[in-house]
Amino acid sequence: MSCVDALRRGLATALLAALAACGGSSSTTTITGPGVGGGTSVTEAHQDTPTGDNTTQIVIDAGPASSFAIGAVNVPYVTVTICAPGSAGQCVVVDHVFLDTGSVGLRLLKSKVANLGLPPMAVPANAATGTPAGAALECYPFVLGAVWGPLATADLQIAGERAASLPVQLIDDSTSPAPAAPAECVAASNGQLMNSAATLQANGILGVGMIAYDCGLACANGDYSSGYTLYYSCTATCVPAALPANLQVQNPVTYFATDNNGTLIALPKLPAFGAGTATGRLVFGIGTQTNNQIPATAAIMHVDVNPADSTYLYFTTTAASIRYPDSYIDSGSNAYFFDDASVAQGCQNTTGAASNWYCPATALQRTAVISDNTGASASVAYEVVNADALFATSSLGLDDLAGSITAGSSSFVWGLPFFYGRTVYTSIWGQSLSTDGPWNAF
Protein backbone atom coordinates (compact mmCIF):
# COMPACT_ATOMS: atom_id res chain seq x y z
CA MET A 1 0.00 0.00 0.00
CA SER A 2 1.45 3.33 -1.01
CA CYS A 3 1.57 6.34 1.24
CA VAL A 4 -1.17 7.98 -0.78
CA ASP A 5 -3.35 4.91 -0.42
CA ALA A 6 -2.69 4.82 3.29
CA LEU A 7 -3.68 8.41 3.61
CA ARG A 8 -6.79 7.92 1.53
CA ARG A 9 -7.86 4.92 3.54
CA GLY A 10 -6.88 6.35 6.88
CA LEU A 11 -9.70 6.82 9.30
CA ALA A 12 -9.54 9.85 11.54
CA THR A 13 -7.87 7.92 14.31
CA ALA A 14 -5.28 6.42 12.01
CA LEU A 15 -4.59 9.53 9.98
CA LEU A 16 -1.89 10.95 12.19
CA ALA A 17 0.06 7.72 12.26
CA ALA A 18 -0.22 7.41 8.49
CA LEU A 19 0.97 10.97 7.98
CA ALA A 20 3.86 10.43 10.35
CA ALA A 21 4.91 7.24 8.65
CA CYS A 22 4.83 8.77 5.16
CA GLY A 23 6.00 12.29 5.77
CA GLY A 24 8.69 11.49 8.28
CA SER A 25 8.20 14.59 10.37
CA SER A 26 4.60 15.27 9.39
CA SER A 27 2.12 15.23 12.20
CA THR A 28 -0.38 17.99 11.77
CA THR A 29 -3.59 18.39 13.70
CA THR A 30 -6.16 21.10 13.30
CA ILE A 31 -8.64 22.18 15.93
CA THR A 32 -11.40 24.69 15.34
CA GLY A 33 -12.18 27.21 18.05
CA PRO A 34 -12.72 30.89 18.71
CA GLY A 35 -10.29 33.23 17.04
CA VAL A 36 -7.77 35.40 18.80
CA GLY A 37 -9.81 38.45 17.93
CA GLY A 38 -12.75 36.83 19.70
CA GLY A 39 -15.01 37.04 16.68
CA THR A 40 -14.84 34.57 13.88
CA SER A 41 -14.07 30.94 14.42
CA VAL A 42 -10.60 30.02 13.26
CA THR A 43 -8.48 26.93 13.16
CA GLU A 44 -5.34 26.07 15.07
CA ALA A 45 -2.59 24.09 13.40
CA HIS A 46 -0.16 21.96 15.34
CA GLN A 47 2.86 19.97 14.37
CA ASP A 48 4.17 17.78 17.20
CA THR A 49 7.13 16.10 15.52
CA PRO A 50 10.07 15.68 15.44
CA THR A 51 10.39 14.85 19.12
CA GLY A 52 13.51 14.18 21.16
CA ASP A 53 15.87 15.91 23.55
CA ASN A 54 17.22 18.15 20.78
CA THR A 55 13.78 19.60 20.02
CA THR A 56 11.47 22.20 21.48
CA GLN A 57 8.15 23.78 20.64
CA ILE A 58 7.69 26.82 18.42
CA VAL A 59 4.49 28.81 18.89
CA ILE A 60 3.02 31.42 16.57
CA ASP A 61 0.65 33.50 18.70
CA ALA A 62 -0.09 37.08 19.77
CA GLY A 63 3.17 37.41 21.65
CA PRO A 64 3.93 38.81 25.11
CA ALA A 65 2.55 42.30 24.68
CA SER A 66 -1.08 43.24 24.90
CA SER A 67 -0.97 45.65 21.99
CA PHE A 68 -1.65 43.38 19.06
CA ALA A 69 -1.25 45.28 15.81
CA ILE A 70 -2.69 44.55 12.38
CA GLY A 71 0.00 42.90 10.34
CA ALA A 72 1.79 41.63 13.44
CA VAL A 73 1.35 38.03 12.36
CA ASN A 74 3.64 35.11 11.63
CA VAL A 75 5.99 35.75 14.56
CA PRO A 76 7.53 32.48 15.83
CA TYR A 77 8.43 32.19 19.50
CA VAL A 78 10.29 29.74 21.71
CA THR A 79 10.76 29.46 25.49
CA VAL A 80 14.24 29.40 27.01
CA THR A 81 15.69 28.84 30.48
CA ILE A 82 18.47 31.20 31.51
CA CYS A 83 20.77 30.44 34.44
CA ALA A 84 23.66 32.20 36.11
CA PRO A 85 26.81 30.57 34.68
CA GLY A 86 27.47 27.26 36.41
CA SER A 87 24.29 27.42 38.47
CA ALA A 88 21.72 24.66 38.41
CA GLY A 89 19.16 26.40 40.56
CA GLN A 90 19.53 30.11 39.87
CA CYS A 91 17.46 30.19 36.71
CA VAL A 92 14.50 31.91 35.10
CA VAL A 93 12.21 30.80 32.30
CA VAL A 94 11.68 33.38 29.58
CA ASP A 95 8.77 32.82 27.21
CA HIS A 96 8.03 34.47 23.88
CA VAL A 97 11.60 34.73 22.68
CA PHE A 98 11.52 35.56 18.96
CA LEU A 99 13.05 32.75 16.86
CA ASP A 100 15.08 34.49 14.17
CA THR A 101 17.15 32.80 11.48
CA GLY A 102 17.90 36.28 10.10
CA SER A 103 20.11 37.38 12.98
CA VAL A 104 22.66 35.85 15.32
CA GLY A 105 22.77 35.82 19.10
CA LEU A 106 20.61 35.62 22.17
CA ARG A 107 19.28 39.00 23.33
CA LEU A 108 17.01 39.25 26.35
CA LEU A 109 15.19 42.11 27.98
CA LYS A 110 17.44 42.96 30.93
CA SER A 111 14.51 43.10 33.33
CA LYS A 112 13.62 39.46 32.61
CA VAL A 113 16.93 38.20 34.00
CA ALA A 114 17.66 40.99 36.49
CA ASN A 115 17.63 38.72 39.54
CA LEU A 116 20.25 36.34 38.11
CA GLY A 117 23.13 38.80 38.44
CA LEU A 118 24.61 37.66 35.14
CA PRO A 119 28.31 38.55 34.99
CA PRO A 120 28.95 41.52 32.67
CA MET A 121 31.59 41.20 29.96
CA ALA A 122 34.53 43.53 29.47
CA VAL A 123 36.31 44.90 26.41
CA PRO A 124 40.06 44.24 26.60
CA ALA A 125 42.30 47.20 25.86
CA ASN A 126 43.74 47.11 22.33
CA ALA A 127 46.48 49.63 21.62
CA ALA A 128 46.56 48.95 17.88
CA THR A 129 42.97 50.06 17.44
CA GLY A 130 42.92 52.63 20.24
CA THR A 131 40.33 50.64 22.16
CA PRO A 132 40.40 51.35 25.89
CA ALA A 133 39.41 48.73 28.45
CA GLY A 134 35.85 49.08 29.67
CA ALA A 135 32.48 47.46 30.01
CA ALA A 136 31.26 45.80 26.78
CA LEU A 137 28.04 47.28 25.43
CA GLU A 138 26.40 46.79 22.08
CA CYS A 139 24.17 48.72 19.75
CA TYR A 140 22.72 45.98 17.56
CA PRO A 141 20.83 47.42 14.59
CA PHE A 142 17.94 46.02 12.61
CA VAL A 143 16.84 47.47 9.29
CA LEU A 144 14.55 49.67 11.36
CA GLY A 145 15.45 50.28 14.98
CA ALA A 146 18.21 48.94 17.20
CA VAL A 147 18.69 47.51 20.67
CA TRP A 148 21.18 48.84 23.23
CA GLY A 149 22.61 47.16 26.29
CA PRO A 150 25.47 45.33 27.99
CA LEU A 151 27.05 42.01 27.12
CA ALA A 152 26.92 39.32 29.80
CA THR A 153 27.55 35.62 30.05
CA ALA A 154 24.70 33.24 30.78
CA ASP A 155 23.91 29.55 30.66
CA LEU A 156 21.18 28.91 28.13
CA GLN A 157 19.02 25.79 28.34
CA ILE A 158 16.65 24.99 25.52
CA ALA A 159 15.27 21.56 24.67
CA GLY A 160 17.88 19.21 26.17
CA GLU A 161 20.71 21.45 25.01
CA ARG A 162 22.90 23.70 27.14
CA ALA A 163 25.12 26.60 26.07
CA ALA A 164 27.43 27.32 29.00
CA SER A 165 28.83 30.80 29.66
CA LEU A 166 27.34 32.07 26.42
CA PRO A 167 28.00 35.72 25.52
CA VAL A 168 24.56 37.33 25.21
CA GLN A 169 23.21 40.86 25.03
CA LEU A 170 20.90 42.25 27.70
CA ILE A 171 18.57 44.78 26.10
CA ASP A 172 18.39 47.69 28.51
CA ASP A 173 14.67 48.19 29.05
CA SER A 174 14.96 50.48 32.06
CA THR A 175 13.60 54.02 31.89
CA SER A 176 17.10 55.47 32.22
CA PRO A 177 19.60 53.11 30.61
CA ALA A 178 23.04 53.23 32.19
CA PRO A 179 25.25 53.86 30.42
CA ALA A 180 23.02 55.83 28.10
CA ALA A 181 23.04 54.96 24.43
CA PRO A 182 25.61 57.06 22.52
CA ALA A 183 24.28 59.52 19.94
CA GLU A 184 25.44 57.24 17.15
CA CYS A 185 23.34 54.40 18.57
CA VAL A 186 20.30 56.63 18.67
CA ALA A 187 20.96 57.38 14.99
CA ALA A 188 21.41 53.66 14.26
CA SER A 189 18.05 53.02 15.92
CA ASN A 190 16.31 55.46 13.56
CA GLY A 191 15.74 57.65 16.58
CA GLN A 192 13.81 55.09 18.62
CA LEU A 193 15.58 52.32 20.51
CA MET A 194 13.60 49.10 20.79
CA ASN A 195 13.58 48.67 24.54
CA SER A 196 10.42 46.88 25.63
CA ALA A 197 8.35 43.80 25.01
CA ALA A 198 5.85 46.05 23.27
CA THR A 199 8.33 47.49 20.76
CA LEU A 200 10.17 44.21 20.17
CA GLN A 201 6.96 42.20 20.31
CA ALA A 202 9.05 39.69 22.23
CA ASN A 203 10.84 39.19 25.55
CA GLY A 204 14.02 38.48 23.67
CA ILE A 205 15.49 37.30 20.39
CA LEU A 206 17.06 33.90 19.73
CA GLY A 207 19.17 34.52 16.63
CA VAL A 208 20.18 31.20 15.08
CA GLY A 209 21.31 32.43 11.66
CA MET A 210 24.05 31.05 9.44
CA ILE A 211 27.12 32.55 11.11
CA ALA A 212 28.81 31.96 14.44
CA TYR A 213 28.81 35.50 15.85
CA ASP A 214 26.76 38.61 15.30
CA CYS A 215 29.37 40.86 13.68
CA GLY A 216 32.71 39.30 12.81
CA LEU A 217 35.76 40.99 11.28
CA ALA A 218 34.53 44.57 11.14
CA CYS A 219 33.96 44.57 14.89
CA ALA A 220 37.07 42.51 15.67
CA ASN A 221 39.09 45.18 13.82
CA GLY A 222 37.05 48.05 15.19
CA ASP A 223 36.53 49.14 11.56
CA TYR A 224 33.10 50.73 11.47
CA SER A 225 33.67 52.68 8.25
CA SER A 226 30.88 50.87 6.37
CA GLY A 227 28.18 51.64 8.93
CA TYR A 228 27.11 52.11 12.49
CA THR A 229 29.27 51.02 15.41
CA LEU A 230 28.12 47.81 17.10
CA TYR A 231 30.48 47.46 20.04
CA TYR A 232 31.44 50.09 22.58
CA SER A 233 33.89 50.18 25.47
CA CYS A 234 32.26 52.10 28.30
CA THR A 235 33.79 53.73 31.35
CA ALA A 236 32.54 57.23 32.11
CA THR A 237 31.58 57.49 28.45
CA CYS A 238 31.24 54.94 25.65
CA VAL A 239 33.63 54.84 22.70
CA PRO A 240 33.69 52.54 19.63
CA ALA A 241 35.59 49.35 20.39
CA ALA A 242 37.40 46.55 18.62
CA LEU A 243 36.05 43.34 20.17
CA PRO A 244 37.59 39.93 19.37
CA ALA A 245 35.19 37.57 17.61
CA ASN A 246 35.05 35.13 20.53
CA LEU A 247 33.86 37.91 22.84
CA GLN A 248 31.12 39.10 20.47
CA VAL A 249 27.54 37.90 20.90
CA GLN A 250 27.67 34.27 19.80
CA ASN A 251 25.32 31.99 17.92
CA PRO A 252 23.94 29.92 20.84
CA VAL A 253 23.80 26.74 18.74
CA THR A 254 27.58 26.69 18.30
CA TYR A 255 27.96 26.53 22.09
CA PHE A 256 26.06 23.24 22.45
CA ALA A 257 28.19 20.16 23.17
CA THR A 258 26.50 18.32 20.29
CA ASP A 259 23.85 19.25 17.72
CA ASN A 260 25.85 22.45 17.21
CA ASN A 261 26.02 22.80 13.42
CA GLY A 262 22.61 24.23 12.63
CA THR A 263 18.89 23.98 13.12
CA LEU A 264 15.76 22.85 11.41
CA ILE A 265 12.34 24.42 11.73
CA ALA A 266 9.24 22.31 11.06
CA LEU A 267 5.92 24.11 10.88
CA PRO A 268 2.53 22.62 9.96
CA LYS A 269 0.79 23.10 6.68
CA LEU A 270 -1.95 25.65 7.26
CA PRO A 271 -5.59 25.55 6.23
CA ALA A 272 -7.04 28.17 3.88
CA PHE A 273 -7.08 31.61 5.51
CA GLY A 274 -4.49 30.51 8.01
CA ALA A 275 -4.50 29.38 11.62
CA GLY A 276 -5.52 31.37 14.69
CA THR A 277 -2.38 30.11 16.35
CA ALA A 278 0.10 27.48 15.24
CA THR A 279 2.78 25.35 16.80
CA GLY A 280 5.75 23.56 15.32
CA ARG A 281 9.17 22.24 16.24
CA LEU A 282 12.67 23.65 16.48
CA VAL A 283 15.31 20.93 16.15
CA PHE A 284 18.99 21.41 16.92
CA GLY A 285 21.73 19.83 14.84
CA ILE A 286 21.80 18.74 11.21
CA GLY A 287 22.58 15.10 10.49
CA THR A 288 23.57 14.55 14.12
CA GLN A 289 20.57 12.45 15.18
CA THR A 290 17.91 10.35 13.50
CA ASN A 291 15.44 13.24 13.75
CA ASN A 292 17.53 15.82 11.91
CA GLN A 293 18.78 14.03 8.82
CA ILE A 294 18.44 15.84 5.48
CA PRO A 295 16.25 13.89 3.04
CA ALA A 296 17.98 12.90 -0.18
CA THR A 297 15.31 14.83 -2.06
CA ALA A 298 15.99 18.12 -0.26
CA ALA A 299 17.38 21.11 -2.13
CA ILE A 300 20.53 22.59 -0.59
CA MET A 301 20.96 26.24 -1.50
CA HIS A 302 24.23 27.92 -0.58
CA VAL A 303 24.53 31.61 0.10
CA ASP A 304 27.41 33.64 -1.35
CA VAL A 305 30.38 33.65 1.06
CA ASN A 306 32.57 36.31 -0.58
CA PRO A 307 32.32 39.50 1.50
CA ALA A 308 33.45 41.54 -1.53
CA ASP A 309 30.33 40.54 -3.47
CA SER A 310 27.20 42.64 -3.40
CA THR A 311 25.38 39.32 -3.00
CA TYR A 312 27.28 38.29 0.17
CA LEU A 313 25.10 35.96 2.31
CA TYR A 314 22.39 35.87 -0.36
CA PHE A 315 21.25 33.55 -3.13
CA THR A 316 19.23 34.34 -6.24
CA THR A 317 15.50 34.08 -6.76
CA THR A 318 13.91 34.39 -10.19
CA ALA A 319 10.17 35.06 -10.12
CA ALA A 320 7.91 36.24 -12.93
CA SER A 321 11.02 36.72 -15.10
CA ILE A 322 12.55 39.11 -12.58
CA ARG A 323 15.91 38.22 -11.06
CA TYR A 324 16.50 39.06 -7.39
CA PRO A 325 20.19 38.46 -6.56
CA ASP A 326 19.87 39.37 -2.86
CA SER A 327 17.33 36.77 -1.75
CA TYR A 328 17.09 34.95 1.53
CA ILE A 329 15.01 32.63 3.69
CA ASP A 330 14.17 34.18 7.05
CA SER A 331 11.98 33.09 9.97
CA GLY A 332 12.27 36.69 11.18
CA SER A 333 10.36 38.20 8.27
CA ASN A 334 6.62 37.75 8.60
CA ALA A 335 5.62 37.51 4.94
CA TYR A 336 6.96 37.02 1.45
CA PHE A 337 8.38 40.35 0.33
CA PHE A 338 9.07 41.13 -3.32
CA ASP A 339 8.45 43.72 -5.99
CA ASP A 340 5.91 42.91 -8.67
CA ALA A 341 4.01 45.84 -10.12
CA SER A 342 1.47 43.51 -11.71
CA VAL A 343 0.06 42.43 -8.33
CA ALA A 344 -2.67 44.65 -6.88
CA GLN A 345 -1.97 46.49 -3.66
CA GLY A 346 -4.73 48.91 -2.64
CA CYS A 347 -5.46 47.09 0.61
CA GLN A 348 -8.17 48.67 2.76
CA ASN A 349 -7.70 47.15 6.23
CA THR A 350 -4.07 47.95 6.44
CA THR A 351 -3.61 51.65 6.65
CA GLY A 352 -0.55 53.41 7.94
CA ALA A 353 3.12 52.77 7.62
CA ALA A 354 2.97 49.00 7.44
CA SER A 355 0.47 48.95 4.61
CA ASN A 356 2.66 47.60 1.82
CA TRP A 357 0.65 44.39 1.52
CA TYR A 358 -0.51 42.73 -1.68
CA CYS A 359 -4.26 42.46 -2.16
CA PRO A 360 -4.92 40.58 -5.41
CA ALA A 361 -8.60 40.11 -6.29
CA THR A 362 -8.05 36.38 -6.64
CA ALA A 363 -5.37 34.21 -5.10
CA LEU A 364 -2.13 34.06 -7.09
CA GLN A 365 -0.44 30.72 -7.42
CA ARG A 366 3.10 31.09 -8.67
CA THR A 367 6.38 29.30 -8.93
CA ALA A 368 9.79 30.86 -8.43
CA VAL A 369 13.25 29.41 -8.86
CA ILE A 370 15.91 29.71 -6.19
CA SER A 371 19.46 29.28 -7.50
CA ASP A 372 22.94 29.59 -6.03
CA ASN A 373 26.60 29.98 -6.94
CA THR A 374 27.17 26.22 -6.94
CA GLY A 375 24.77 25.80 -9.85
CA ALA A 376 22.00 24.30 -7.75
CA SER A 377 18.44 25.41 -8.31
CA ALA A 378 15.02 24.56 -6.92
CA SER A 379 11.46 25.43 -7.88
CA VAL A 380 9.32 26.84 -5.10
CA ALA A 381 5.56 27.25 -5.32
CA TYR A 382 4.01 30.10 -3.39
CA GLU A 383 0.60 31.63 -3.04
CA VAL A 384 -0.49 35.20 -2.46
CA VAL A 385 -3.94 35.87 -1.01
CA ASN A 386 -5.60 39.25 -0.50
CA ALA A 387 -4.15 40.62 2.74
CA ASP A 388 -7.39 42.34 3.66
CA ALA A 389 -9.18 38.99 3.59
CA LEU A 390 -6.39 37.37 5.61
CA PHE A 391 -6.32 40.03 8.33
CA ALA A 392 -10.13 39.90 8.58
CA THR A 393 -9.85 36.33 9.89
CA SER A 394 -7.74 37.33 12.93
CA SER A 395 -5.48 34.39 12.09
CA LEU A 396 -1.93 34.80 13.37
CA GLY A 397 -0.43 32.11 11.15
CA LEU A 398 -0.74 32.97 7.45
CA ASP A 399 1.09 31.04 4.76
CA ASP A 400 -0.01 33.20 1.83
CA LEU A 401 0.70 36.73 3.05
CA ALA A 402 2.92 38.86 0.85
CA GLY A 403 4.15 42.42 0.96
CA SER A 404 5.45 44.68 -1.75
CA ILE A 405 8.87 46.21 -1.78
CA THR A 406 9.87 49.07 -3.97
CA ALA A 407 10.71 48.83 -7.63
CA GLY A 408 14.35 48.17 -8.23
CA SER A 409 14.83 46.21 -5.02
CA SER A 410 17.26 43.33 -5.45
CA SER A 411 15.65 41.22 -2.72
CA PHE A 412 13.02 38.49 -2.65
CA VAL A 413 12.39 37.60 0.97
CA TRP A 414 11.16 34.11 1.78
CA GLY A 415 9.71 34.90 5.17
CA LEU A 416 7.77 32.71 7.58
CA PRO A 417 5.07 31.72 5.03
CA PHE A 418 7.80 29.71 3.30
CA PHE A 419 8.29 27.59 6.46
CA TYR A 420 4.70 26.31 6.77
CA GLY A 421 4.31 22.75 5.56
CA ARG A 422 8.08 22.42 5.17
CA THR A 423 11.15 21.42 7.09
CA VAL A 424 13.72 24.18 6.63
CA TYR A 425 17.37 23.60 7.56
CA THR A 426 19.74 26.45 8.43
CA SER A 427 23.39 25.43 8.60
CA ILE A 428 26.08 27.40 10.39
CA TRP A 429 29.20 28.53 8.53
CA GLY A 430 32.39 26.94 9.87
CA GLN A 431 30.68 24.15 11.81
CA SER A 432 31.15 20.47 10.96
CA LEU A 433 28.61 19.42 8.32
CA SER A 434 28.50 16.78 5.61
CA THR A 435 28.16 19.65 3.13
CA ASP A 436 30.06 22.74 4.27
CA GLY A 437 27.81 25.68 5.18
CA PRO A 438 26.38 28.18 5.04
CA TRP A 439 23.21 27.08 3.29
CA ASN A 440 19.52 26.50 3.67
CA ALA A 441 18.01 23.14 2.78
CA PHE A 442 14.32 22.46 2.30
Added chain:
Amino acid sequence: MTAARAVVAVALVLASARAGATLGEPVATVDADLARLNGARRVVQAQAARFQVHVITLADGSSIREYVAPSGIVFAVAWSTRLKPRLETLLGAQAPAYAAAASAAMAAPGVRHGVSLASGDLVVQANAHLNAHVGLAWLRSLVPEGVRIDELR
Protein backbone atom coordinates in the same frame (compact mmCIF):
# COMPACT_ATOMS: atom_id res chain seq x y z
CA MET B 1 46.20 54.35 25.42
CA THR B 2 43.87 55.69 24.87
CA ALA B 3 40.77 57.33 25.87
CA ALA B 4 41.88 60.59 24.27
CA ARG B 5 42.51 58.97 20.90
CA ALA B 6 39.16 57.25 20.95
CA VAL B 7 37.41 60.50 21.72
CA VAL B 8 39.12 62.07 18.73
CA ALA B 9 37.82 59.20 16.59
CA VAL B 10 34.27 59.90 17.69
CA ALA B 11 34.67 63.57 16.92
CA LEU B 12 35.87 62.73 13.41
CA VAL B 13 32.85 60.52 12.83
CA LEU B 14 30.52 63.33 13.79
CA ALA B 15 32.38 65.88 11.68
CA SER B 16 32.40 63.68 8.61
CA ALA B 17 28.73 62.92 9.07
CA ARG B 18 28.05 66.57 8.43
CA ALA B 19 30.37 66.67 5.44
CA GLY B 20 28.84 63.72 3.63
CA ALA B 21 25.96 64.21 1.24
CA THR B 22 24.96 62.63 -2.00
CA LEU B 23 21.42 61.87 -3.04
CA GLY B 24 19.92 64.74 -4.98
CA GLU B 25 23.19 66.62 -5.04
CA PRO B 26 25.98 67.16 -7.59
CA VAL B 27 28.35 64.36 -8.48
CA ALA B 28 31.12 66.23 -6.66
CA THR B 29 29.58 65.11 -3.37
CA VAL B 30 30.58 61.56 -4.26
CA ASP B 31 34.11 62.73 -3.53
CA ALA B 32 33.07 63.55 0.01
CA ASP B 33 31.67 60.06 0.46
CA LEU B 34 34.82 58.59 -1.03
CA ALA B 35 36.98 60.44 1.48
CA ARG B 36 34.67 59.81 4.41
CA LEU B 37 34.48 56.08 3.71
CA ASN B 38 38.17 55.80 2.82
CA GLY B 39 37.11 53.83 -0.24
CA ALA B 40 38.21 53.25 -3.82
CA ARG B 41 36.13 54.38 -6.80
CA ARG B 42 35.44 53.15 -10.29
CA VAL B 43 32.98 54.65 -12.75
CA VAL B 44 30.73 52.57 -14.96
CA GLN B 45 28.95 54.07 -17.94
CA ALA B 46 25.43 52.76 -18.38
CA GLN B 47 24.08 51.80 -21.76
CA ALA B 48 23.52 54.76 -24.11
CA ALA B 49 25.08 57.07 -21.52
CA ARG B 50 21.77 57.53 -19.79
CA PHE B 51 23.51 57.52 -16.43
CA GLN B 52 26.84 56.81 -14.77
CA VAL B 53 27.45 54.59 -11.78
CA HIS B 54 30.17 55.56 -9.33
CA VAL B 55 31.06 52.45 -7.34
CA ILE B 56 32.82 53.01 -4.02
CA THR B 57 34.39 49.90 -2.54
CA LEU B 58 35.53 49.66 1.08
CA ALA B 59 38.20 47.59 2.77
CA ASP B 60 35.66 45.24 4.38
CA GLY B 61 34.12 44.33 1.01
CA SER B 62 31.22 46.76 1.30
CA SER B 63 30.22 48.76 -1.75
CA ILE B 64 28.11 51.82 -2.42
CA ARG B 65 26.81 52.64 -5.89
CA GLU B 66 25.88 56.21 -6.73
CA TYR B 67 23.81 56.72 -9.89
CA VAL B 68 24.51 59.99 -11.67
CA ALA B 69 22.16 61.51 -14.26
CA PRO B 70 23.50 63.32 -17.36
CA SER B 71 22.73 66.53 -15.48
CA GLY B 72 25.45 65.58 -13.00
CA ILE B 73 23.01 65.02 -10.14
CA VAL B 74 22.99 61.83 -8.08
CA PHE B 75 19.48 60.41 -8.50
CA ALA B 76 19.87 57.09 -6.71
CA VAL B 77 22.17 55.40 -4.19
CA ALA B 78 22.44 51.67 -3.62
CA TRP B 79 24.45 49.87 -0.98
CA SER B 80 25.77 46.46 -0.05
CA THR B 81 27.45 46.90 3.32
CA ARG B 82 28.68 44.66 6.09
CA LEU B 83 27.24 47.04 8.70
CA LYS B 84 23.97 48.99 8.74
CA PRO B 85 24.84 52.01 6.58
CA ARG B 86 24.66 55.55 7.87
CA LEU B 87 21.82 56.66 5.64
CA GLU B 88 21.64 60.05 7.26
CA THR B 89 24.84 60.88 5.40
CA LEU B 90 24.22 58.99 2.14
CA LEU B 91 20.78 60.57 1.80
CA GLY B 92 22.09 64.11 2.26
CA ALA B 93 19.29 66.65 2.31
CA GLN B 94 16.75 63.82 2.16
CA ALA B 95 17.80 62.49 5.55
CA PRO B 96 15.05 64.27 7.51
CA ALA B 97 12.39 62.88 5.16
CA TYR B 98 13.81 59.40 5.68
CA ALA B 99 13.96 59.86 9.46
CA ALA B 100 10.30 60.90 9.55
CA ALA B 101 9.19 57.98 7.39
CA ALA B 102 11.25 55.52 9.44
CA SER B 103 9.82 56.87 12.65
CA ALA B 104 6.27 56.48 11.34
CA ALA B 105 6.99 52.92 10.22
CA MET B 106 8.28 52.05 13.68
CA ALA B 107 4.85 52.69 15.14
CA ALA B 108 4.23 49.08 14.13
CA PRO B 109 6.04 46.86 16.64
CA GLY B 110 8.47 44.04 15.96
CA VAL B 111 11.89 43.31 14.54
CA ARG B 112 12.22 44.20 10.85
CA HIS B 113 14.74 42.71 8.40
CA GLY B 114 13.34 44.73 5.52
CA VAL B 115 11.56 47.99 4.95
CA SER B 116 9.98 49.92 2.09
CA LEU B 117 9.44 53.60 2.62
CA ALA B 118 8.18 56.38 0.41
CA SER B 119 8.12 59.96 1.57
CA GLY B 120 7.30 62.59 -1.00
CA ASP B 121 9.96 62.39 -3.68
CA LEU B 122 12.09 59.89 -1.76
CA VAL B 123 11.82 56.11 -2.01
CA VAL B 124 13.96 53.84 0.19
CA GLN B 125 14.21 50.05 0.18
CA ALA B 126 16.45 48.35 2.75
CA ASN B 127 16.96 44.70 3.60
CA ALA B 128 19.38 42.77 5.75
CA HIS B 129 20.22 39.10 6.10
CA LEU B 130 22.52 38.62 9.09
CA ASN B 131 25.18 41.31 8.70
CA ALA B 132 24.74 41.80 4.97
CA HIS B 133 22.79 45.00 4.36
CA VAL B 134 21.47 45.86 0.90
CA GLY B 135 19.27 48.67 -0.26
CA LEU B 136 18.36 51.35 -2.76
CA ALA B 137 17.23 54.94 -2.35
CA TRP B 138 16.09 57.21 -5.17
CA LEU B 139 14.35 60.45 -5.90
CA ARG B 140 11.41 60.07 -8.25
CA SER B 141 11.73 63.53 -9.79
CA LEU B 142 15.39 63.10 -10.69
CA VAL B 143 15.31 59.76 -12.52
CA PRO B 144 16.51 60.53 -16.07
CA GLU B 145 13.97 60.20 -18.82
CA GLY B 146 13.85 56.68 -20.20
CA VAL B 147 15.47 55.05 -17.18
CA ARG B 148 13.40 52.45 -15.37
CA ILE B 149 14.27 52.15 -11.71
CA ASP B 150 14.36 48.38 -11.92
CA GLU B 151 17.32 48.72 -14.31
CA LEU B 152 19.28 49.53 -11.15
CA ARG B 153 18.50 46.17 -9.58
